[in-house]
Structure formats: structure tokens, C-alpha cells
Amino acid sequence: MRIRGRVWKFGDDISTDLIIPGKYKFKTIDFDELARHVMEGADPSFASKISKGDIIVAGKNFGCGSSREQAPIVIKHSGISVVVAKSFARIFYRNAFNIGLPLVESKDLPDYVNTGEVIEVALSEGKIYAKDRTFDFKPIPDFLMKILEDGGLVEHYKKRGRFVWETQ
Amino acid sequence: MGMTLAEKIISMKIGREPSPGEIVVLPIDAAMAHDGTAPLMIKSFNEMGAKNVWNKEKAIFVIDHISPSSNEGTSALHKMMREFAKNHGIKLYDVGEGICHQILPEKGYVFPGGVVVGADSHTCTHGAFAAFSTGIGSTDMAAVFASGKLWFKVPESLRINISGSFRGNVTSKDAILYAIGEIKADGATYKSVEFTGDAVKSMSMDSRMVMTNMAIEMGGKTGLIASDSRTRAFLEGRIRVPFKEIAGDKDAHYADELEIEAGTLEPMLSCPHQVDNVKAVTELEGKPVDQVFIGSCTNGRLEDLRMVAKVLKDKSVKVRTIVMPASKEVMLGALREGIIEELVRAGCAVGVPGCGPCVGGHHGVPSPGDVVISTTNRNFKGRMGCAEAEIYLASPLTAAYSALNGKFTVPEEVN
Numbered sequence: 001m002r003i004r005g006r007v008w009k010f011g012d013d014i015s016t017d018l019i020i021p022g023k024y025k026f027k028t029i030d031f032d033e034l035a036r037h038v039m040e041g042a043d044p045s046f047a048s049k050i051s052k053g054d055i056i057v058a059g060k061n062f063g064c065g066s067s068r069e070q071a072p073i074v075i076k077h078s079g080i081s082v083v084v085a086k087s088f089a090r091i092f093y094r095n096a097f098n099i100g101l102p103l104v105e106s107k108d109l110p111d112y113v114n115t116g117e118v119i120e121v122a123l124s125e126g127k128i129y130a131k132d133r134t135f136d137f138k139p140i141p142d143f144l145m146k147i148l149e150d151g152g153l154v155e156h157y158k159k160r161g162r163f164v165w166e167t168q
Numbered sequence: 169m170g171m172t173l174a175e176k177i178i179s180m181k182i183g184r185e186p187s188p189g190e191i192v193v194l195p196i197d198a199a200m201a202h203d204g205t206a207p208l209m210i211k212s213f214n215e216m217g218a219k220n221v222w223n224k225e226k227a228i229f230v231i232d233h234i235s236p237s238s239n240e241g242t243s244a245l246h247k248m249m250r251e252f253a254k255n256h257g258i259k260l261y262d263v264g265e266g267i268c269h270q271i272l273p274e275k276g277y278v279f280p281g282g283v284v285v286g287a288d289s290h291t292c293t294h295g296a297f298a299a300f301s302t303g304i305g306s307t308d309m310a311a312v313f314a315s316g317k318l319w320f321k322v323p324e325s326l327r328i329n330i331s332g333s334f335r336g337n338v339t340s341k342d343a344i345l346y347a348i349g350e351i352k353a354d355g356a357t358y359k360s361v362e363f364t365g366d367a368v369k370s371m372s373m374d375s376r377m378v379m380t381n382m383a384i385e386m387g388g389k390t391g392l393i394a395s396d397s398r399t400r401a402f403l404e405g406r407i408r409v410p411f412k413e414i415a416g417d418k419d420a421h422y423a424d425e426l427e428i429e430a431g432t433l434e435p436m437l438s439c440p441h442q443v444d445n446v447k448a449v450t451e452l453e454g455k456p457v458d459q460v461f462i463g464s465c466t467n468g469r470l471e472d473l474r475m476v477a478k479v480l481k482d483k484s485v486k487v488r489t490i491v492m493p494a495s496k497e498v499m500l501g502a503l504r505e506g507i508i509e510e511l512v513r514a515g516c517a518v519g520v521p522g523c524g525p526c527v528g529g530h531h532g533v534p535s536p537g538d539v540v541i542s543t544t545n546r547n548f549k550g551r552m553g554c555a556e557a558e559i560y561l562a563s564p565l566t567a568a569y570s571a572l573n574g575k576f577t578v579p580e581e582v583n
Contacts, residue, residue: 013353013442017548021555022204026234026529027241029207041550061354061387065548066527067289069208069305090358090389091289095305143191143319153307157216163311165193165319 001102001123001149003081005055009115010042012059016071016092018042019063025070034070035077052079055119057110059085063092072096082121084128086110097144100152104128109135123148170417172325173392174360177300177414180281186322188423193319197282197299199312200228202268203235204527205287207245208306210252213313221256222316228277229253229260230268235522237263238530266495266521269293269381269465273373274497276406280395280414285312290465290545292383295360296376297403298395298414303384323360323389324423325416326351330367332430336581339475340375341467341543341563343367343428344382345436349446350426357387359423362416367430368393373402374471381466382545385443392416435578438561441549449566452576458538460489460571461552462516462564464526467543468494470501472564477507479568479579480514486574489516490532492524516571528553541567541576 018041024034039046039056056075062085063071072095075083083096084104096103102123113119113130120129126139140148143164150156157163171179178186181194201209206229221227229249237243253260261271269290272278278294284301285291287309294301304318312318328347361383368376376393383391394415403411435449462468462476473493491511493499499521502508511518525532526544528551534540536556547559562570569577 015546015548017546017551021550021553022527022529023533023550023553026204026245027239029211029245041548041555061357064353064387065289065546066204067287067291067303067305068204069307073208087354087357089354089387091303091305094308098305098307141191153311154212154215157218157311157314163315163317165191166315166317 002120003123004118004120005053005081007055007057007113007115007117007119008050009113010056010058013061013064014042014058015065016063016068017065019071020068020074025068031073031077035074038074038078047078050079053081054079055121056080056083057113058083059110060087062088064089067091069095069099072101073099076101084109084121097147098153100148102148104137106135106137169421170419172360172420172422173298173362173394173414173416174300174323174325174390176416177281177298178322181283188322188324190322191319192322193317194283196226196285196312196316196318198226198228198272198277198284199309200230200268200272201287201306201309202230202232203246203249204233205306205309206249209287209309209313210248212307212310216310216314218310218314221258221313224257227258227313228272229258230265230271231260231262232267232522233527234529235263236520264496264520266498267465267468267523270469270494270498273297274406274495276408279403279407279409280399280412285309285318289384290381292388292390293377293381293465295380295383295390295392296373297399298392300390302390321358323358325360325362326356326424327362327364327422328426328428330363330365330428330430332367333370334367334430334433337435337565337579338433339563339565340371340378342433342436343430344379345438345446345561346433347426347428348382348385348444351386353385353442353444354387356383359388361386361388361391363391363393369396372471373398374469377469378466385545435563435566438547440547440558440560443547443561449562449576449578453578455576456539457487457541457570457575459534459540460487460567461525461532461540461542461544462489462567463492463494463524464544465494466545467564468492468498470498472543473498473502473507474505475564476568477510479565480572481510483514483572485515485571487571489571490519490525491516492519493521495521525552527551541570543567
């Protein structure tokens with residue numbers, strides 16, 4: 001899976017409250033509506049600026065805070081193709097793969113790129129191409145890749161009739 | 169080599185010693201979703217084509233976040249939960265019952281050695297009862313409701329050892345805020361945070377739950393405390409399985425350790441807009457306050473309300489002070505002890521058991537520029553519903569004294 005897109009850069013500790021404030025998520029599960037508020041806490045005009053395929057690049061501890069799955073869903077629903085961060089909070093990490101949003105951990109890339117630049121993420125190869133440099137990242141575990149390739153955990157279960165971890 | 173408390177609980181489930189980093193599949197003893205996460209869980213469950221909930225006794229719904237509902241949209245989501253619960257024959261704790269993390273132990277769903285998952289990040293609270301307990305998202309929860317199992321990466325453990333005894337104006341909340349300030353918001357990511365030491369042993373269950381509740385604020389997968397006679401006393405008559413004393417081994421390997429001398433701690437605050445932005449109350453003493461909130465899954469228990477009532481008895485608060493007991497059981501206890509009357513007489517607005525203003529979804533929303541002292545667990549920008557408000561996290565004791573004076577106040581030493 002290769003993803004090419006324009007970068008939107010954020011800092012450290014982007015919490016789920018910044019990604020989708022609690023005041024919206026309790027009222028509806030209509031994601032056309034919720035996606036209008038994507039990243040609103042960090043950049044109020046974000047939803048109106050982005051295009052399909054764009055990439056979020058952030059610092060450490062992206063997605064910290066609540067377990068709300070609405071956070072990765074609004075990011076995916078708004079058209080963002082992948083999030084690259086120095087590190088992710090663990091519940092957000094699981095949720096993102098479960099709903100089919102790829103995440104990539106890279107310690108070095110976030111400091112090298114800026115908003116507006118174009119990068120390419122090669123998910124299965126574990127490489128990111130940015131300007132004249134290539135960054136390696138630890139490949140995504142096999143069973144998470146399977147969930148991702150099926151389009152998330154719901155699609156995965158529909159397709160296979162069991163969960164990937166149930167083979168154990 | 170011995171096992172950490174997390175490894176020990178997992179080993180009891182898989183019948184062998186696990187190694188950190190390994191992926192294991194664990195059977196689930198209790199699975200909970202609330203009104204912020206259950207609607208998406210239901211959507212995923214239905215879209216998967218799952219037919220039945222794996223175990224009607226172990227699946228629980230709680231309406232606590234926007235409770236009672238403040239608007240039509242939320243009411244529709246609550247209705248969706250009630251219908252699912254009815255159709256599948258699972259228990260739903262409705263408006264007024266209280267906060268999920270208080271209800272689960274009170275109703276006997278949590279026991280030492282159990283594996284608990286909740287579609288809420290503060291599910292780590294139940295580790296106070298030596299249960300392996302962690303927060304997951306809605307789709308993971310749908311998988312649990314369908315299959316009764318889930319995958320986990322066996323965590324490394326970070327040990328926080330607190331020795332000695334606290335000064336009279338220092339509570340377990342001050343200790344955990346201090347620890348988060350040291351470890352930082354991501355210092356325990358993927359790790360189990362194990363609390364040990366004589367200061368932890370001598371804490372009540374109410375105080376222990378404050379510690380484990382906030383393990384997620386350093387990124388922790390769970391917070392754990394060994395079970396002992398106090399755990400047994402709380403759980404007796406509530407749980408339906410035999411009680412076990414479980415502790416980490418003395419020779420277990422910890423990825424990291426933090427030593428805290430309880431006697432050196434002072435009342436602490438977590439300052440805007442990050443929980444790990446921790447300062448001593450003395451540094452902000454005298455700063456005016458606009459609103460005080462006492463409640464939540466962190467500090468809305470009987471011990472907390474008792475502490476607050478003791479400070480406010482026969483006095484009057486100077487700023488608006490909202491109090492929400494954590495559960496119906498807590499509220500009844502507070503009524504019996506005369507605490508509610510004392511709080512109301514002192515000028516507090518006492519509300520329905522539930523999450524209250526913590527998550528900014530329905531009431532108690534501060535206005536722009538407001539300075540709020542809150543006994544909750546998060547102060548992220550916009551958390552209480554207003555991005556221009558400043559939220560300071562504190563102990564119930566600091567909150568009560570500050571409410572009394574209308575400004576940041578270092579509590580007197582009560583004991």
C-alpha cells in the first residue's frame with residue numbers, strides 16, 4: 001500500500017479532545033456532521049482547508065486521552081489518508097486500525113517536513129519518502145495489516161467470519 | 169525471575185508465564201460501554217453481522233456521560249442503547265445510577281484476577297482491585313460483545329513505590345498528580361503502572377481508585393494495586409467468585425521505577441492545558457477562581473464528599489461550586505451521613521450522580537476566561553466544553569478550601 005499526499009503538521013500531545021471535542025460526539029454518530037469539526041481544537045479551520053489524500057504529521061503521544069473511536073473516524077472520514085507521528089497513545093492506535101486508518105510511527109520524519117510538502121508512505125515496505133530523504137519505520141504487525149487491508153475490523157469479520165486473533 | 173502483577177494476572181488466564189511484548193488472547197470477565205461509546209459499538213456490532221452477545225451477565229451498558237440527556241440527539245443515542253440492551257437481555261444502568269467506573273466495582277463485576285475492558289479510557293480504575301483492566305474503543309468492544317475475547321500485548325511494568333505517610337493536607341490525588349508530573353503524559357505508554365509501598369497499602373479503596381484512575385494520564389495501559397484485606401472488605405458480598413490475594417513478586421522485573429517519599433509531598437495542581445503540567449498549590453496561592461467542580465470517577469466518592477463536607481460545614485462557599493456524587497450508592501451514603509445537607513447549606517449545587525461537567529457535554533460548562541478548579545482527571549483545552557476556560561486539577565481538599573475562599577488556597581492540615 002503506497003500513499004502520497006500533502007502534509008499538515010501538528011505538535012506533541014494532540015488529544016482526542018482536540019481531534020473531536022466531547023461536546024459534539026455525544027449528540028450524533030453522523031460522521032458527515034462530525035467530520036466538519038475534525039482537529040477543531042488544534043486548528044479551527046482545518047476541516048475547510050484539507051483535501052482528500054492529505055497526510056497528518058505530528059509529534060509524540062498523538063491521540064492521547066479518551067477512548068473515543070470518533071477521533072480516528074473523523075480523521076479518516078475527512079479524507080486524511082495516513083497519520084505519521086513520533087508516537088501514538090495506545091487506545092487510539094488500536095482504534096485507528098480497527099476503523100481502517102493507517103498509522104505510522106517515525107521518530108525523525110516529523111522534524112524534517114513542514115505543512116504543504118508532499119511525502120510518500122510505503123506501508124508494507126516500511127519506508128517514507130520525503131524530499132531527498134528516505135525514512136525507515138518498523139513495519140506494522142501482520143495481523144493489524146490484515147485488518148487494515150480488509151478495510152477495518154468490521155469488514156474483516158464480515159469477510160472472514162472470525163477475528164484474526166481467534167486462530168490462536 | 170518473578171512476575172509483575174500484570175504478568176501474574178495474565179498468567180492465571182493463559183496457564184503459563186507471559187513475556188512482555190507477546191500478543192495474547194484473553195477471555196473477558198466484564199465488558200462495559202457508556203453513552204459516549206456504546207452507540208458506535210452497537211453500529212459496529214450490527215454491521216459485523218453479529219447475532220448474540222456472548223454472555224449476558226458480563227456485558228454492561230451505563231448511561232453516565234450526558235445523564236440526564238440535555239438534547240434530542242443524545243436522547244436518541246440513549247434510546248438506541250436501551251433498545252439494544254432490551255433486545256439482547258443485557259444490564260443497562262440508566263440515568264441516576266452513576267459513573268461506570270464506580271458502578272462496576274459496587275455491583276460486583278470487578279474482582280482480583282479478572283480481566284475487565286471498558287469502552288472508556290479510565291477503565292484502568294479497576295486495577296485498584298487487582299483486575300487487569302483497560303480501555304478500548306467501540307469496534308474492539310463490538311468484537312468482545314460478539315466473541316468474549318480480545319487480543320492484548322503483554323505490557324512491561326512501571327512501578328511507583330510510595331513509602332511513609334502523607335501529611336494531613338495531602339491526599340492520593342496529590343500523589344498521583346506528582347507522579348504524572350514526573351513521568352509525563354506519555355512516560356507509561358503501553359505499560360502497566362503498578363502502585364506499591366506502605367503508603368498505598370494504608371490507603372482506603374476510595375483513595376486507591378484515584379491512583380489507578382489516572383494511570384492513563386501517563387499513557388498507562390492499566391494501573392494496578394495488589395489485593396489485600398481492604399480489597400476483600402470492599403468486595404465482600406458484592407462479587408460472585410472467590411476472593412484472591414494477588415501481588416507482584418518481589419523479584420519481578422520492572423521496566424522503570426519511581427520512588428516517592430509520601431511525607432515530602434505537598435498539595436498539587438495540574439495546570440492548563442496538560443495533565444502533566446504539575447505545580448504545587450503554593451505557586452498559585454491567591455489566584456481567583458470562578459467555578460469549582462467536585463466529582464467524577466476520580467474524586468466523586470464518599471471519602472471525597474466527607475472530606476469536602478468537613479471543610480464546608482457551617483460555612484459558605486464564595487464561588488459557584490458543583491458537586492456530583494459518583495454513584496447512587498455514594499449519594500445514599502452521603503445522604504445518610506448528612507453530608508448532602510451540609511453541602512447544600514454551604515451553597516453547593518449538588519446534582520445527579522454521573523460524569524457531570526467533567527467532559528463538557530451537557531452542564532456546568534464554564535465561560536471563556538473562567539478559572540476552574542476541578543477534582544477530575546483531564547484539563548485538556550476544551551475538555552469541559554469551553555476552549556477558552558482554564559482548568560486546574562486538584563484534590564477535593566484543595567477544591568473545598570479554594571471554594572471557601574474564592575481563590576487558590578493551600579488546605580489546612582486536617583489530621
